[in-house]
Amino acid sequence: MKRSSLLLVSIMLLFSMFLAACGSNNSSTPSKEGETSSGTETSTEAKKDPVNLRVFSTFGGTDAAREAFQGVLDEFVEKNPHVKIENDTMSANDDGFRTKVNTDMNTGNEPDLLFYFIGTDAEGFVNAGKVVPLNQILDDNPDWKNGFIPSALELARQKDGNIYAAPLTGFYEGLFVNKKIFEENGLELPTDWEKLKTAVTKLSEKGIIPLSVPFDQSHYLIEHAILSAAGPESQAKGLIDGVDPNWEKGYAAMKELYDLGAFPKDAATIDLSMAGNYYSEGLGAMILEGSWAIGGWSEETRNNSTVIPFPAVPGGAGSGNDIVGGFGTGFYLSKATYDDAAKKDTTIELLKFLTSPESIQKIATANGGTPAADVEVTGLAQVALDGFAMAAKADSISSPVDSKVSQETFSNLRSNVQPVVTGKKTPTEAIEDAKKTEDANKN
Amino acid sequence: MKGDRKYIFTFLLPAAVFMSVFLYYPFFKSVYLSFFRTTGFFDKKFIGWDNYKRLFTDELLGAATLHTLEIMLYVIVFQVGIALLLAVLVDNISKFKGFYRTVFFFPVVISGTAISLLFVLVYNYNFGLLNNLLAGFGIEKILWLDESNALRAVAIPTVWHYVGFYFVLFLTAMSKIPSDYYEAAKLEGITGVKKTFLLTIPLIMSDIKVVITLAITGTLKVFEFIWVITKGQNGTEVLGTYMYKKAMVDQNFGYGSAIAIYMVVFGVILALVANRLLKRDEITY
Numbered sequence: 001m002k003r004s005s006l007l008l009v010s011i012m013l014l015f016s017m018f019l020a021a022c023g024s025n026n027s028s029t030p031s032k033e034g035e036t037s038s039g040t041e042t043s044t045e046a047k048k049d050p051v052n053l054r055v056f057s058t059f060g061g062t063d064a065a066r067e068a069f070q071g072v073l074d075e076f077v078e079k080n081p082h083v084k085i086e087n088d089t090m091s092a093n094d095d096g097f098r099t100k101v102n103t104d105m106n107t108g109n110e111p112d113l114l115f116y117f118i119g120t121d122a123e124g125f126v127n128a129g130k131v132v133p134l135n136q137i138l139d140d141n142p143d144w145k146n147g148f149i150p151s152a153l154e155l156a157r158q159k160d161g162n163i164y165a166a167p168l169t170g171f172y173e174g175l176f177v178n179k180k181i182f183e184e185n186g187l188e189l190p191t192d193w194e195k196l197k198t199a200v201t202k203l204s205e206k207g208i209i210p211l212s213v214p215f216d217q218s219h220y221l222i223e224h225a226i227l228s229a230a231g232p233e234s235q236a237k238g239l240i241d242g243v244d245p246n247w248e249k250g251y252a253a254m255k256e257l258y259d260l261g262a263f264p265k266d267a268a269t270i271d272l273s274m275a276g277n278y279y280s281e282g283l284g285a286m287i288l289e290g291s292w293a294i295g296g297w298s299e300e301t302r303n304n305s306t307v308i309p310f311p312a313v314p315g316g317a318g319s320g321n322d323i324v325g326g327f328g329t330g331f332y333l334s335k336a337t338y339d340d341a342a343k344k345d346t347t348i349e350l351l352k353f354l355t356s357p358e359s360i361q362k363i364a365t366a367n368g369g370t371p372a373a374d375v376e377v378t379g380l381a382q383v384a385l386d387g388f389a390m391a392a393k394a395d396s397i398s399s400p401v402d403s404k405v406s407q408e409t410f411s412n413l414r415s416n417v418q419p420v421v422t423g424k425k426t427p428t429e430a431i432e433d434a435k436k437t438e439d440a441n442k443n
Numbered sequence: 444m445k446g447d448r449k450y451i452f453t454f455l456l457p458a459a460v461f462m463s464v465f466l467y468y469p470f471f472k473s474v475y476l477s478f479f480r481t482t483g484f485f486d487k488k489f490i491g492w493d494n495y496k497r498l499f500t501d502e503l504l505g506a507a508t509l510h511t512l513e514i515m516l517y518v519i520v521f522q523v524g525i526a527l528l529l530a531v532l533v534d535n536i537s538k539f540k541g542f543y544r545t546v547f548f549f550p551v552v553i554s555g556t557a558i559s560l561l562f563v564l565v566y567n568y569n570f571g572l573l574n575n576l577l578a579g580f581g582i583e584k585i586l587w588l589d590e591s592n593a594l595r596a597v598a599i600p601t602v603w604h605y606v607g608f609y610f611v612l613f614l615t616a617m618s619k620i621p622s623d624y625y626e627a628a629k630l631e632g633i634t635g636v637k638k639t640f641l642l643t644i645p646l647i648m649s650d651i652k653v654v655i656t657l658a659i660t661g662t663l664k665v666f667e668f669i670w671v672i673t674k675g676q677n678g679t680e681v682l683g684t685y686m687y688k689k690a691m692v693d694q695n696f697g698y699g700s701a702i703a704i705y706m707v708v709f710g711v712i713l714a715l716v717a718n719r720l721l722k723r724d725e726i727t728y
Contacts, residue, residue: 096691098694099691099694102484102485102694103484105484106484106485124482124484124485124486125484125485127485128485215676216674216675216676217674264568264569265568265586266567266568266569266586266588268588268589268590268673268676268677269566269588269593269672269673269674269676269677270567271674274563274567278569283569406482407692407693407694407695408689408693408694408695411688411692411693418676418677440480441482441695
């Protein structure tokens with residue numbers, strides 16, 4: 001008897017704490033908009049129940065924005081002392097983090113906020129209803145919504161028309177060129193295919209790596225070769241409805257470059273970071289990379305670099321001014337958290353804070369990405385400004401081809417780079433091979 | 444004795460549960476998944492034996508199997524061979540035995556990934572250790588990881604990493620041989636190399652058999668050296684890396700599971716064959 005009453009009392013105590021937590025949360029939400037600390041607010045803060053949140057992102061390891069992101073989280077915790085944030089990160093360099101994210105989402109171990117790709121990569125957990133659409137929350141919080149550039153939000157839409165991810169910074173990819181090496185060798189910037197060929201031939205003779213790319217992690221090489229050969233429309237269609245013969249021209253172009261000696265001698269066994277290393281150390285004159293790579297290079301290389309679109313492959317459908325880029329990632333809010341009354345409001349607050357113009361500015365300054373808010377990013381290297389200009393002037397901006405075909409098809413395209421350039425397979429065989437994988441995947 | 448049975452089961456239970464959860468459940472789940480066509484984590488479709496049919500027409504899998512067998516050959520010949528040689532040598536010295544034992548065992552303690560990263564820098568074409576040495580002698584740089592060399596180049600750290608483990612097993616086996624055997628041999632005038640081949644090796648034959656079985660099954664698990672040093676490029680793809688690529692990179696868990704089942708069957712067959720070939724009467728002292 002005595003024991004059960006004790007239990008009852010403790011349960012009631014627990015309940016009252018929950019109620020108190022809800023109450024104080026609701027009352028503090030409006031006052032937060034202004035972010036001014038007043039005496040009354042601190043007293044309500046003190047009553048709040050501790051909330052533990054897990055934020056999963058790729059801002060870890062060698063990511064240029066790692067410290068900036070941690071700084072933003074710390075700032076939020078400072079303002080909301082009852083919140084504890086676990087900054088769960090994994091490097092985006094390998095494919096391991098996709099597995100982690102999908103396992104987490106599939107096994108009921110969802111992070112409260114997830115920073116992940118938008119598009120095909122997210123289709124699995126979006127369709128399974130593991131994350132909530134942000135449309136309503138955005139409409140309810142006009143301040144937050146108006147902080148974004150409208151086009152950034154548009155690009156964050158999934159196929160079903162809903163916005164599930166709040167964008168932070170965008171990216172562009174392009175042909176980064178070490179201007180100093182080009183000047184020293186009396187070469188023009190490779191703005192068209194002939195100039196690229198001339199540059200490759202001359203640099204290769206001199207013993208400088210013309211284009212530092214690996215064969216296995218050849219993501220950027222494939223993305224650019226296919227985009228510039230097939231053009232943005234055909235690239236967007238992927239392979240599911242049939243093969244556009246222009247795709248083969250992209251692979252033929254890689255072979256042409258290989259035969260001129262464009263790639264590192266050990267391209268078959270190096271990885272992306274080693275290829276980046278060659279460029280950073282001035283051993284390579286050009287590299288295909290994304291805006292995020294700029295921060296990782298040596299200062300000298302960074303200051304000598306500029307970025308241009310990959311030139312159009314002759315006979316292809318590309319214009320020579322099409323680039324790969326977009327707002328490919330954003331913060332997802334998990335359904336489990338949204339349904340958890342104890343976490344919901346705090347998590348939305350955190351989401352708003354992380355994607356506020358101030359935070360976006362900080363992250364964009366660190367990683368050189370295009371900000372999703374209308375803020376000015378200062379202190380960037382010239383090459384990053386060149387990148388923004390390139391993206392602004394581009395005829396078209398396409399998301400990378402790996403988001404247009406299945407993962408396995410893209411692996412297939414990757415593994416066929418070496419056989420094609422060394423002449424073991426024809427470009428036609430390579431694309432047909434990929435088409436087979438794509439068909440098998442959609443069955 | 445009969446009353447003990449209850450306790451025996453009680454104490455065996457945790458281990459049995461542990462094994463079931465972390466070994467048998469995943470294994471049977473793999474068998475189950477191998478009959479599905481999976482796309483990512485949220486979508487799967489029953490396709491019967493299609494994944495198994497694909498195994499037999501997959502050229503890359505055939506190549507991966509051959510590469511695994513080639514590494515297995517190197518492992519049996521060099522890893523077991525060098526371990527045996529070192530064990531015989533160390534067994535025959537009287538001083539510094541402990542020192543050598545530690546020195547030879549040490550690589551086993553280092554993680555394979557760390558050793559692999561080390562070898563990435565040894566083999567690198569542009570600023571690797573080997574090519575820097577060659578440059579010092581004025582010799583032209585060599586592409587160590589090209590198509591004709593890559594598998595052997597990766598086999599070197601693979602072999603080297605585990606020599607120490609088998610070395611310790613051999614040394615322990617040798618220390619168990621009673622000394623009166625050697626005394627009798629000494630009276631008969633058998634010493635040196637003859638003693639090793641006629642006495643030591645036949646007496647530890649059962650341990651050699653165990654080591655060879657371990658080496659065979661261990662080779663099927665080779666992963667990190669290949670993954671870090673060559674990523675399976677230039678003819679170095681082995682079963683472990685191929686399975687990982689199919690399951691984790693391509694997110695085709697169905698086919699990845701089928702490859703895993705294939706690896707298990709392949710390993711069991713190899714181990715049985717090896718046992719049959721090495722069949723001998725057990726020696727007891």
